[in-house]
Amino acid sequence: MSAGASGAALGSGGSIGSRLATLLRTTAFKLTLAYLLVFVVFAFTILGYVAWNARRVIDDQIVSTIEAEIAGLSEQSRVGGIRRLVAAVDRRSREPGASLYLVTTPAGERVTGNIGALPPGVLDRPGQRETTYGRLDDEEATPHSAIVRIYVLPGGFRLLVGRDVEERTRIREVIRRAFGWSLALVGVLGCLGGWFITRRVLKRVDDMTRTTRTIMAGDLSGRLGLAGTGDELDRLAQNLNAMLDRIGELMAGMREVSDNIAHDLKTPLTRLRNKADEALRQAAGPEELRMALEATIEESDNLIRVFNALLMIARLEAGSVKEEFTDFDAGEVARGVAELYEAVAEETGLVLDVSVEPGLHVHGSRELVGQAVANLLDNALKYGTPEPGDAPLPLRVEARRDGEDALITVADRGPGIPAPERARALERFVRLESARSRPGFGLGLSLAVAVARLHGGSLRLDDNEPGLKVTLALPLGPEPA
Amino acid sequence: MMDSTPRENALPSPLMRILVIEDDRDAASYLLKAFREAGHAPDHAADGLDGYAMAESGAYDVLVVDRMLPKLDGLSLVRGLREQGVQTPVLFLSALGQVDDRVKGLRAGGDDYLTKPYAFSELLARVEVLARRRAGSASAGEPTLYRVGDLELDRLSHRVTRAGREIVLQPREFRLLEYLMRQAGHVVTRTMLLEHVWDYHFDPQTNVIDVHVSRLRAKVDKGFERPLIHTVRGAGYMVRAGSEG
Numbered sequence: 001m002s003a004g005a006s007g008a009a010l011g012s013g014g015s016i017g018s019r020l021a022t023l024l025r026t027t028a029f030k031l032t033l034a035y036l037l038v039f040v041v042f043a044f045t046i047l048g049y050v051a052w053n054a055r056r057v058i059d060d061q062i063v064s065t066i067e068a069e070i071a072g073l074s075e076q077s078r079v080g081g082i083r084r085l086v087a088a089v090d091r092r093s094r095e096p097g098a099s100l101y102l103v104t105t106p107a108g109e110r111v112t113g114n115i116g117a118l119p120p121g122v123l124d125r126p127g128q129r130e131t132t133y134g135r136l137d138d139e140e141a142t143p144h145s146a147i148v149r150i151y152v153l154p155g156g157f158r159l160l161v162g163r164d165v166e167e168r169t170r171i172r173e174v175i176r177r178a179f180g181w182s183l184a185l186v187g188v189l190g191c192l193g194g195w196f197i198t199r200r201v202l203k204r205v206d207d208m209t210r211t212t213r214t215i216m217a218g219d220l221s222g223r224l225g226l227a228g229t230g231d232e233l234d235r236l237a238q239n240l241n242a243m244l245d246r247i248g249e250l251m252a253g254m255r256e257v258s259d260n261i262a263h264d265l266k267t268p269l270t271r272l273r274n275k276a277d278e279a280l281r282q283a284a285g286p287e288e289l290r291m292a293l294e295a296t297i298e299e300s301d302n303l304i305r306v307f308n309a310l311l312m313i314a315r316l317e318a319g320s321v322k323e324e325f326t327d328f329d330a331g332e333v334a335r336g337v338a339e340l341y342e343a344v345a346e347e348t349g350l351v352l353d354v355s356v357e358p359g360l361h362v363h364g365s366r367e368l369v370g371q372a373v374a375n376l377l378d379n380a381l382k383y384g385t386p387e388p389g390d391a392p393l394p395l396r397v398e399a400r401r402d403g404e405d406a407l408i409t410v411a412d413r414g415p416g417i418p419a420p421e422r423a424r425a426l427e428r429f430v431r432l433e434s435a436r437s438r439p440g441f442g443l444g445l446s447l448a449v450a451v452a453r454l455h456g457g458s459l460r461l462d463d464n465e466p467g468l469k470v471t472l473a474l475p476l477g478p479e480p481a
Numbered sequence: 482m483m484d485s486t487p488r489e490n491a492l493p494s495p496l497m498r499i500l501v502i503e504d505d506r507d508a509a510s511y512l513l514k515a516f517r518e519a520g521h522a523p524d525h526a527a528d529g530l531d532g533y534a535m536a537e538s539g540a541y542d543v544l545v546v547d548r549m550l551p552k553l554d555g556l557s558l559v560r561g562l563r564e565q566g567v568q569t570p571v572l573f574l575s576a577l578g579q580v581d582d583r584v585k586g587l588r589a590g591g592d593d594y595l596t597k598p599y600a601f602s603e604l605l606a607r608v609e610v611l612a613r614r615r616a617g618s619a620s621a622g623e624p625t626l627y628r629v630g631d632l633e634l635d636r637l638s639h640r641v642t643r644a645g646r647e648i649v650l651q652p653r654e655f656r657l658l659e660y661l662m663r664q665a666g667h668v669v670t671r672t673m674l675l676e677h678v679w680d681y682h683f684d685p686q687t688n689v690i691d692v693h694v695s696r697l698r699a700k701v702d703k704g705f706e707r708p709l710i711h712t713v714r715g716a717g718y719m720v721r722a723g724s725e726g
Contacts, residue, residue: 294715297600304598305684324584339653340679343692371683378686444686 028201032194039186043179051175055168062147062163063128069099069161070149082157086112089159099163100133100146106156115160123158126150130165145169204233208240220248265306272299309443316368316450327477328366330406331356334399337373341381348385350395350412360399360406363477364455369408372451373397375444376410376470384412384467405457406476411469422461448472497542497612499523502532502558503574504550508597512545515601529553536562541569542612545604548575548586556589563590570611572604583682602716606668613667627662630722632701632709634662643701653678654697661710661720670717694718 069092077085089101093114102113104123117134127150132143148162208224215222223244224237279292338354345352362369377397386393393413400407417425426449445459448470452459457474499516501523503509509525516523524539526532529550536544536558544562548555559571572593573586583594592614593607627634631644639655641648650658656678661669671690675681694710702708711719 301600305686308596308684336679337681340675340681340685340689340693341687343696344687344689347692367682370681374681374683374685381687 022202026198026202028198029194032190032197036187036190036194039190040183043182043186047175047179047182051172054171054175058165058168058171059147062165062168065099065163066128066147066149066161070151070159073159073161074151077153077159082153082155085153085159089113099161100148101162102158102160103153104158104160106158108158111157113160115162118160122148123150123160126152131162133162201233208233208237212240215244220244220251265303268299268303268306272296272303275299306443309447313443313447313450316447316454322454325364326366327361327363328369329358330360330362330369330408330474331358331399333366333370334373334397334408337370337377338397340374341377345377345381345395348381349388349390349392350381350385351392352395352397354397356399357401359479360401361477361479362406362455362474364474365451368451368454369472369474372448372472373408373410375448376408376472379444379470380410380412380414380468384414401476402473404476405473408472408474409469410472411464411467413464413467416463416466416468417461419463425461426459445470497521497608498540499543499545499608500526500532500536500539500541501545502526502529502536502550502555503545503547504528505547508547512601512604515605519605527551529555529558533558533561536569537565537567542615543608544569544571545608546571546573546591548573548582556585559590568615570615572608572611574599574604600715602668602713603670603672606670606673606717609667610664610673613664623663627659627665629662629665629720630707630709632662632720632722634659641701643705648700650697650700654693654700657693657697658701658720661718665720668713668716668719673717 073085073088076088080087086103089103090112092098093101093112098114100113100115102115102118102123103111105111108123114136115133116136119132122129122131128147130145130147133146133148134143145165146162147165148160151159151161153159204227211222211224223241226234226237228234275292276296279289279296283289283292335354335356338352342352342354377395380395384393384395395413396409396411398407398409398411400409426445449459452472452474455474457472460471460473462469462471499521501509501512501516503512503525504527506527509527513523513525524535524541526535530552532544532546532550533553535541544559546555546559550558553561555573555575559573562569562571570592571590572595573591574595574597575582575586576597586594592611595604595607623636625636627636632641633643634641634655636659641650641655641658657674660674660677672682672684674690674694675683675685694712698708698710702710707722709720709722711721713719
């Protein structure tokens with residue numbers, strides 16, 4: 001196709017030449033062209049077959065006519081000799097639409113018949129053949145074609161009976177013309193159809209291109225139009241729209257996150273800065289300066305922790321950790337992490353109750369799942385502990401199989417989270433009002449959510465009546481061999 | 482080649498030769514100064530190729546390698562050294578602190594991995610462990626009996642006694658004490674304990690390790706005049722008998 005026009009921009013609405021070049025390069029047009037070619041070959045084959053058959057039928061007819069004539073004439077000859085034959089030929093020659101006849105002497109002189117000239121030597125050999133001849137009444141002596149049969153009569157006379165094949169030629173002509181016309185018709189209709197389809201498709205692609213351009217320019221609210229036909233272009237547009245919706249959500253999420261980051265990092269940074277400033281101005285002696293420095297280091301360590309958690313969540317959401325996945329037992333992870341927290345839980349007045357089902361094989365990152373469980377326990381330790389002096393509260397850690405999933409549940413008896421706020425609690429940096437006074441950054445649960453998603457699982461918050469029940473669901477992997 | 486000539490003194494030496502391969506001038510000079518203050522002999526290479534040449538020819542006890550270096554990145558550098566048969570322990574420093582980065586670092590032949598920014602006390606403790614491991618591997622290997630003061634830990638029979646009296650420990654407490662005693666006289670940080678005893682590399686927000694250590698301490702030190710498990714402020718823990726280390 002027109003490779004030279006490849007510089008023309010798609011849908012740029014440029015000159016007619018470049019529009020045409022664009023049109024010629026479309027898939028629809030190429031398809032049309034291919035179909036056109038197929039149709040032409042098809043028509044050619046059919047018409048060729050018809051023509052060949054017609055010729056055969058006509059030839060057969062001619063031959064049988066000739067045979068009938070000869071049968072009649074030989075009867076005449078048998079009854080009345082050469083004289084009667086000549087008379088019969090003479091009579092038949094004059095009839096309208098007559099066949100071709102010629103009777104010659106052994107020397108080749110014409111006795112009677114309606115044939116003028118024959119190519120030399122035709123009469124020498126008896127039998128059937130195709131030949132040219134000149135009509136007796138045709139002065140210009142244009143050669144005609146005929147199928148003839150030649151007999152040698154008693155006494156050396158020759159009898160030629162034949163039939164003009166003009167009819168055959170005419171039919172061939174008709175077929176050839178029909179072929180030409182149908183070819184032209186197929187060509188014109190094909191081109192028109194291709195043009196129509198191509199323009200339709202091109203128009204929709206142009207519309208899509210325009211919409212995506214505006215979206216690329218920053219207007220994320222634009223959506224691709226649907227023709228409502230449910231065809232592949234509609235499906236493509238639907239998918240692109242769904243993708244745009246998702247991108248929009250992500251962008252909104254990013255904006256919210258960056259606002260939250262700005263807020264949550266600004267606060268400790270300001271505190272850090274003010275503490276250092278205050279120490280510089282008011283510290284009475286090296287010991288106070290030292291304490292202030294230690295406090296600033298601690299504060300900056302906390303900031304680093306926030307940054308690391310944020311980076312980690314971002315990495316998990318990008319899914320790049322998956323290369324390092326291994327097989328591990330989720331129950332063992334739950335047990336191990338619970339054991340790690342058991343001592344500190346008891347110190348804060350919690351009684352850890354761990355129950356683990358064996359054989360919960362999960363394909364993923366043991367390290368990350370461990371960290372997610374640790375975050376859940378961290379939260380339970382922060383919010384699910386009894387007031388000092390009160391009776392100890394239970395903290396339940398459970399790992400069990402549920403259908404195709406391994407469920408790790410951490411259930412405390414703390415204040416819990418009211419149902420309407422549960423979805424928000426999973427978002428980044430969200431620390432519900434009741435939690436504002438406690439240390440933390442509001443990243444623990446969102447990291448656990450990111451870990452769950454990375455493994456194709458989910459994190460759910462439920463009412464533990466009373467308290468909070470967090471369930472980390474991870475799809476079970478294949479049994480290790 | 483370094484590893485083929487075991488050092489004459491196989492005991493842990495107080496002085497370590499450390500090669501710091503780090504392109505950030507500020508970070509490098511901070512590290513060199515801090516290592517010198519801790520009584521060690523650090524050298525510096527500012528890019529991957531210099532670092533490779535120095536590490537290959539010099540007799541260092543530990544290499545501290547930044548992951549991202551000009552001319553030759555940290556991973557390739559260490560991989561190259563290992564292919565050359567240089568077995569000097571390597572600690573990676575990196576701003577990339579994620580699980581997969583750590584795994585990649587260790588796979589390339591690194592022995593430990595620390596994420597920037599870090600407390601120098603953490604780095605020092607880890608570098609010292611690496612240097613001792615190297616010195617230890619040149620000799621007979623790990624002993625089966627650890628002894629600190631009157632505290633004894635038998636790694637084969639899993640028995641712990643203090644002044645001849647048996648102390649009953651949970652399996653995890655045993656591993657905790659075992660690791661602390663293996664590094665006796667040296668600082669062990671909380672993250673090192675989490676790594677070696679629980680096999681996790683994350684940073685728990687609560688003081689989970691402290692509570693485990695204080696429980697261990699209650700079993701090991703309670704009722705004895707001289708405590709053996711010490712808290713090192715701002716760094717971690719140390720097991721030692723008396724003040725001489």
